[in-house]
Amino acid sequence: MSFKVAIIGRPNVGKSTLFNRLAGRKLALVDDTPGVTRDRRIHSAKLYDLNFDVIDTAGFEDAAAATLQGRMRAQTEMAIEEADLVFFLIDSKAGLLPDDRTFAEIVRRSGKPVVLVANKAEARGAQSGMLESWELGLGEPVPVSAEHGQGLPDLRDAIIAAIGEERAFGDEAEEEAVAESEVLIGEDITDPDADEAAAAYDESKPMRIAVVGRPNAGKSTLINALIGQERLLTGPEAGITRDSISVDWEWGGRKIKLFDTAGMRRKARVQEKLEKLSVADGLRAIRFAEVVIVVFDATIPFEKQDLQIADLIIREGRALVIAFNKWDMIDNPQEKLAELREMTDRLLPQVRGVQAVTISAETGRGLEKLMASVIKTHQVWNRRVSTGRLNRWLEGILTHHPPPAVAGRRLKVKYMTQAKTRPPGFVVSCSRPDAMPQSYVRYLVNNLREAFDMPGVPIRMALHASD
Numbered sequence: 001m002s003f004k005v006a007i008i009g010r011p012n013v014g015k016s017t018l019f020n021r022l023a024g025r026k027l028a029l030v031d032d033t034p035g036v037t038r039d040r041r042i043h044s045a046k047l048y049d050l051n052f053d054v055i056d057t058a059g060f061e062d063a064a065a066a067t068l069q070g071r072m073r074a075q076t077e078m079a080i081e082e083a084d085l086v087f088f089l090i091d092s093k094a095g096l097l098p099d100d101r102t103f104a105e106i107v108r109r110s111g112k113p114v115v116l117v118a119n120k121a122e123a124r125g126a127q128s129g130m131l132e133s134w135e136l137g138l139g140e141p142v143p144v145s146a147e148h149g150q151g152l153p154d155l156r157d158a159i160i161a162a163i164g165e166e167r168a169f170g171d172e173a174e175e176e177a178v179a180e181s182e183v184l185i186g187e188d189i190t191d192p193d194a195d196e197a198a199a200a201y202d203e204s205k206p207m208r209i210a211v212v213g214r215p216n217a218g219k220s221t222l223i224n225a226l227i228g229q230e231r232l233l234t235g236p237e238a239g240i241t242r243d244s245i246s247v248d249w250e251w252g253g254r255k256i257k258l259f260d261t262a263g264m265r266r267k268a269r270v271q272e273k274l275e276k277l278s279v280a281d282g283l284r285a286i287r288f289a290e291v292v293i294v295v296f297d298a299t300i301p302f303e304k305q306d307l308q309i310a311d312l313i314i315r316e317g318r319a320l321v322i323a324f325n326k327w328d329m330i331d332n333p334q335e336k337l338a339e340l341r342e343m344t345d346r347l348l349p350q351v352r353g354v355q356a357v358t359i360s361a362e363t364g365r366g367l368e369k370l371m372a373s374v375i376k377t378h379q380v381w382n383r384r385v386s387t388g389r390l391n392r393w394l395e396g397i398l399t400h401h402p403p404p405a406v407a408g409r410r411l412k413v414k415y416m417t418q419a420k421t422r423p424p425g426f427v428v429s430c431s432r433p434d435a436m437p438q439s440y441v442r443y444l445v446n447n448l449r450e451a452f453d454m455p456g457v458p459i460r461m462a463l464h465a466s467d
């Protein structure tokens, strides 16, 4: 079974054009005169080696004026509900309009994976619209021209990045697991990014944490140990509201919402479903959280599944803290720790400097340190660096280690700005972004991480062509 993509956006951004392009239909079907009612359409689509279904929501702009917004909203929500992935389209030529933000909000709240598609990228002045679209907090825009068929390879890569290879190429087992969990769990998860507008670090707002890891790593033991240690509970019986998706709790005066993996499992009841549930469970937990604690079994660390989970957290843009659990079973802690640190840096270079804490969920050792790391990482994830400081830093970098010359011409980097937080995202304005080697971008990211003390969180960096 293939996955479904909903194409979402305000009228006129190019949804039908993209739909037709992906569905291999004739472009003649597109009509920019309002008044042509089209039903919501689903069609099989192909993009290089990816096969999927596209859902188009275009054509509702002719509804009676009074109900226009309501109808479009309902249609949009239905399409998103049905989809595994959302393409959120903007018109980079026109820039952001208030309607874009309204639709973006609906998409964000759905918690579905999303690819921000900056359409009409071939048009004059499209760069500034693209830059502006970072503000939506939907991640890095993928520039395309639906009309001219440009940018499609990047769109393909973005799909895979958003939903993972297994789903993109149709791993049936995983799809089933996800479908199953919808039935069993069926709860709403609000995306923490919805609060992105309030970018400043706010300690009074509850911090959302999830604990993930492969089966038997010690997640349940850890959650129980954390909640058992210092709890301030809301709700009835012994306080824990287990039927909701999270547990309210406090640590050192800090309000926390902890994704209740254990509660979800109890609900599954049927024992055989547990294994399957854990896959979808993990993904939901990650989407829910701001900071994800990934529990490794220190006696058998860095299994393939551990790395897949870490990778998923990074791709979802969440802050990550590693807990090496069952430390009570380690005979040579010093050597082991050095080995684990080395492996962490080597195997997870995207989050260099990630906080890794040794704990024993069973004895409760290390939990203070773990929570301190969680709070520190959360702060970094929310950090904003002023444009002034960034550019002073950039100047120094450019003097000491300028970008290489490509085909005899030196690449110029002009300036940069932080476009978003949670996680930190930067836009670098430069000549010929296409020619910029990835190694230089990595160099910038690593240096930036050090200069502004941002260890262990995913950092996004986009290149923007300056004129």
Ligand code: GDP
Pocket (backbone or CB within 6 Å): 009, 010, 011, 012, 013, 014, 015, 016, 017, 018, 030, 031, 032, 058, 059, 119, 120, 121, 122, 123, 144, 145, 146, 147, 148
């Ligand atoms: P929808 O209302 O979101 O479905 O938008 P349409 O697909 O009907 O497109 C609206 C208008 O934008 C039409 O005139 C299209 O020809 C035009 N359009 C769509 N894609 C592109 C593009 O990549 N570049 C440019 N310049 N125009 C486009």
Ligand code: GDP
Pocket (backbone or CB within 6 Å): 213, 214, 215, 216, 217, 218, 219, 220, 221, 222, 325, 326, 327, 328, 329, 359, 360, 361, 362, 363
């Ligand atoms: P989950 O599947 O990740 O939720 O793992 P559990 O919390 O159910 O733990 C799996 C097994 O590991 C259980 O037998 C736990 O008692 C054991 N375990 C969990 N934490 C520790 C620990 O810190 N030290 C030791 N020695 N065993 C642990």
